[in-house]
Amino acid sequence: MNDFSFFSPTRIVFGKNxxxxxxxxxxxxxxxxxxxxxxxxxxxxxGTLDRVEASLDAAGIAHVELGGVRPNPEITLVREGIxxxxxxxxxxxxxxxxxxxxDTAKAIALGAVYDGDVWDFFVHRAAPTERIPVAAVPTLPxxxxxxxxxxxxxNDAEHLKCGINTDLNRPVAAFMDxxxxxxxPPYQTAAGAVDIISHVMERFFSGEPAVPVxxxxxxxxxxxxxxxxxxxxxxxxxxxxxxNLMWAGTLAHNGLAGCxxxxxxSRDGDWTCHGLEHELSALxxxxxxxxxxxxxFPAWMRYVWREHPERFLTFAREVFDIKAVDGxxxxxxxxxxxTIDELxxxxxxxxxxxxxxxxxxxEDDIERMIPxxxxxxxxxxxxxxxxxxxxxxxxxxxxx
Amino acid sequence: MNDFSFFSPTRIVFGKNxxxxxxxxxxxxxxxxxxxxxxxxxxxxxGTLDRVEASLDAAGIAHVELGGVRPNPEITLVREGIxxxxxxxxxxxxxxxxxxxxDTAKAIALGAVYDGDVWDFFVHRAAPTERIPVAAVPTLPxxxxxxxxxxxxxNDAEHLKCGINTDLNRPVAAFMDxxxxxxxPPYQTAAGAVDIISHVMERFFSGEPAVPVxxxxxxxxxxxxxxxxxxxxxxxxxxxxxxNLMWAGTLAHNGLAGCxxxxxxSRDGDWTCHGLEHELSALxxxxxxxxxxxxxFPAWMRYVWREHPERFLTFAREVFDIKAVDGxxxxxxxxxxxTIDELxxxxxxxxxxxxxxxxxxxEDDIERMIPxxxxxxxxxxxxxxxxxxxxxxxxxxxxx
Numbered sequence: 001m002n003d004f005s006f007f008s009p010t011r012i013v014f015g016k017n018x019x020x021x022x023x024x025x026x027x028x029x030x031x032x033x034x035x036x037x038x039x040x041x042x043x044x045x046x047g048t049l050d051r052v053e054a055s056l057d058a059a060g061i062a063h064v065e066l067g068g069v070r071p072n073p074e075i076t077l078v079r080e081g082i083x084x085x086x087x088x089x090x091x092x093x094x095x096x097x098x099x100x101x102x103d104t105a106k107a108i109a110l111g112a113v114y115d116g117d118v119w120d121f122f123v124h125r126a127a128p129t130e131r132i133p134v135a136a137v138p139t140l141p142x143x144x145x146x147x148x149x150x151x152x153x154x155n156d157a158e159h160l161k162c163g164i165n166t167d168l169n170r171p172v173a174a175f176m177d178x179x180x181x182x183x184x185p186p187y188q189t190a191a192g193a194v195d196i197i198s199h200v201m202e203r204f205f206s207g208e209p210a211v212p213v214x215x216x217x218x219x220x221x222x223x224x225x226x227x228x229x230x231x232x233x234x235x236x237x238x239x240x241x242x243x244n245l246m247w248a249g250t251l252a253h254n255g256l257a258g259c260x261x262x263x264x265x266s267r268d269g270d271w272t273c274h275g276l277e278h279e280l281s282a283l284x285x286x287x288x289x290x291x292x293x294x295x296x297f298p299a300w301m302r303y304v305w306r307e308h309p310e311r312f313l314t315f316a317r318e319v320f321d322i323k324a325v326d327g328x329x330x331x332x333x334x335x336x337x338x339t340i341d342e343l344x345x346x347x348x349x350x351x352x353x354x355x356x357x358x359x360x361x362x363e364d365d366i367e368r369m370i371p372x373x374x375x376x377x378x379x380x381x382x383x384x385x386x387x388x389x390x391x392x393x394x395x396x397x398x399x400x
Numbered sequence: 401m402n403d404f405s406f407f408s409p410t411r412i413v414f415g416k417n418x419x420x421x422x423x424x425x426x427x428x429x430x431x432x433x434x435x436x437x438x439x440x441x442x443x444x445x446x447g448t449l450d451r452v453e454a455s456l457d458a459a460g461i462a463h464v465e466l467g468g469v470r471p472n473p474e475i476t477l478v479r480e481g482i483x484x485x486x487x488x489x490x491x492x493x494x495x496x497x498x499x500x501x502x503d504t505a506k507a508i509a510l511g512a513v514y515d516g517d518v519w520d521f522f523v524h525r526a527a528p529t530e531r532i533p534v535a536a537v538p539t540l541p542x543x544x545x546x547x548x549x550x551x552x553x554x555n556d557a558e559h560l561k562c563g564i565n566t567d568l569n570r571p572v573a574a575f576m577d578x579x580x581x582x583x584x585p586p587y588q589t590a591a592g593a594v595d596i597i598s599h600v601m602e603r604f605f606s607g608e609p610a611v612p613v614x615x616x617x618x619x620x621x622x623x624x625x626x627x628x629x630x631x632x633x634x635x636x637x638x639x640x641x642x643x644n645l646m647w648a649g650t651l652a653h654n655g656l657a658g659c660x661x662x663x664x665x666s667r668d669g670d671w672t673c674h675g676l677e678h679e680l681s682a683l684x685x686x687x688x689x690x691x692x693x694x695x696x697f698p699a700w701m702r703y704v705w706r707e708h709p710e711r712f713l714t715f716a717r718e719v720f721d722i723k724a725v726d727g728x729x730x731x732x733x734x735x736x737x738x739t740i741d742e743l744x745x746x747x748x749x750x751x752x753x754x755x756x757x758x759x760x761x762x763e764d765d766i767e768r769m770i771p772x773x774x775x776x777x778x779x780x781x782x783x784x785x786x787x788x789x790x791x792x793x794x795x796x797x798x799x800x
Contacts, residue, residue, distance in 0.1 A: 004412075007412070012406040015402070212628060221617070227612050240401050259647065
């Protein structure tokens with residue numbers, strides 16, 4: 001087992017009445033004025049914002065709001081939020097929405113107590129040392145941002161999309177009501193499920209050591225998503241299915257799934273597939289992150305599994321009950337291939353694409369993704385298997 | 401899925417160099433003077449105290465110490481520690497040892513900032529509102545106290561042993577080096593493994609809802625203990641086996657294993673078996689907690705399984721790959737019985753006792769345990785199945 005550290009201080013309040021305790025909980029930790037951050041009008045239309053505001057009102061916590069967060073959230077709105085947070089003297093930021101909304105709130109929370117421009121943190125010109133607390137109301141099980149240390153923000157003017165990982169980014173609390181996810185479109189539900197599974201796999205396939213307790217937990221989270229995502233698609237108001245997806249989404253990305261497996265020098269996982277997908281979404285911003293991962297991950301797996309076949313055999317056994325019939329190279333290859341096939345078929349069964357062609361991405365697009373990949377990941381990347389830009393080209397090509 | 405809250409803020413530093421970062425980590429959070437708490441001389445003899453002190457010295461953190469914590473730790477030493485913490489103006493308590501040492505440190509940390517007598521908290525005459533931080537160095541994988549909300553203290557003068565559960569009891573950090581457990585006697589290693597499994601089972605068998613993500617995690621933790629405990633017994637310096645047991649011990653008792661299964665009104669689990677074992681240890685203080693649980697838990701399982709057979713079938717399938725051949729009552733009973741048998745045989749294979757007779761506890765001792773049980777649990781208890789004192793008598797009798 002590799003050395004590790006684990007820190008997940010977010011207080012989770014989970015269930016049908018979670019939103020009603022926001023005010024009392026924030027009051028308990030001394031908050032007096034909240035900046036509520038949200039995206040489009042759906043949080044208002046669904047009544048979620050009203051419930052959050054009512055809970056804050058009941059606890060005597062004042063609030064202002066900032067709407068309009070878009071997918072691939074942009075630094076301009078973050079800066080606007082920082083101005084608002086300062087001028088209104090808010091002492092807590094409350095995102096109500098998905099990963100983009102939560103990441104925007106985290107950036108505002110860091111920037112509100114920093115003298116310079118918050119973008120400095122994202123390009124590593126400065127390191128944050130404090131923040132105001134974030135208390136999240138996630139409405140989409142996918143990003144795991146409600147307990148993660150990560151925030152990813154785009155800068156349109158500079159054509160950049162950058163992330164910062166710091167424990168300061170971990171929300172102090174998350175109020176999670178699975179009923180809020182009943183109205184998610186099937187495509188978003190499915191892409192969210194792939195994102196959750198990918199967060200676990202980036203960690204599971206980041207190093208070589210077998211760590212039974214972490215491996216069982218990681219594969220158990222994946223199995224629960226495989227069991228519950230089809231149920232949520234078949235019956236959108238299946239509370240238990242939605243609840244399991246939502247809790248799995250948090251645990252997939254709070255660090256638990258990589259303890260002792262991750263190479264200590266890595267970024268809490270391998271993250272090559274996220275890197276490859278990142279460039280795909282940059283090429284065409286209409287590509288949903290989870291849908292891109294559904295294409296990229298199986299392609300990466302087929303390319304790298306020979307580096308540590310024993311990891312794939314563990315995954316095969318624990319997730320799909322697939323075992324190699326004997327220890328021969330052929331039997332191992334058969335078992336691994338069957339496992340990757342089954343995972344990909346599961347993604348496809350949810351309505352996710354199988355190839356880059358489904359996104360209208362073709363051979364001649366590959367070179368257009370390489371400069372961004374080089375900028376974001378360098379010329380060599382990956383902890384499970386070290387890859388070069390030529391390897392990246394080959395993986396993209398295999399997914400066409 | 402039942403509503404739940406989850407809060408596990410302890411920062412875990414895990415691995416071969418964990419102890420060396422105590423000073424820097426405590427310095428980072430502003431600590432200036434530590435009270436080191438330990439038990440007998442083994443922490444000194446093994447060099448563990450020296451390593452802790454060296455790390456504190458290097459970070460410029462002053463320290464005083466208090467040794468002599470016994471099993472079933474007593475309130476007198478807690479009061480002594482509180483006096484010391486106050487007179488020396490310490491701002492962090494650092495237990496180095498097992499559950500008794502950590503529980504003592506937690507009680508000192510609560511009492512040091514309370515005007516009355518700390519025992520008030522344990523008999524619910526007062527509720528704590530603050531504490532000084534605790535940073536734990538666990539040396540025995542069993543209690544999970546390094547991340548739990550619990551502290552259990554004995555009061556010899558009043559013939560009481562009482563616990564207090566509060567989030568204030570959760571250590572701010574735990575520094576966990578599996579190598580510290582190489583020298584544990586086999587019986588302690590085995591009893592610790594049973595205690596870890598029991599902490600998960602108290603939660604797994606606390607309610608009836610199937611919660612795939614939590615069930616997979618819970619059963620995965622148990623499987624990792626079943627895999628690794630025999631390895632640790634066979635080769636005491638098997639690092640990976642020791643490390644898995646140690647991390648499993650933390651996750652078994654930080655609340656993760658019950659999310660959504662626990663009945664919200666329960667105490668984060670059923671805890672009947674802990675209650676029944678508590679009286680056994682009170683009858684004969686030489687009985688190791690985990691060894692008592694190895695006898696009590698299978699007896700309880702045989703007594704209650706018909707209340708929610710489906711929970712036992714899930715456990716059977718996930719932990720032991722045992723399935724009922726069909727849905728008939730007979731097939732279900734066969735599968736459940738085989739599962740409980742297999743669990744009990746596992747405990748016995750570790751060197752744990754099978755019956756109360758092994759502790760020289762017999763039929764006429766049963767009535768002697770009932771008054772304590774009544775005092776601590778009342779006349780009716782249990783969330784998986786509500787039990788009476790006559791049920792308790794029957795369970796004890798079945799384990800003779």
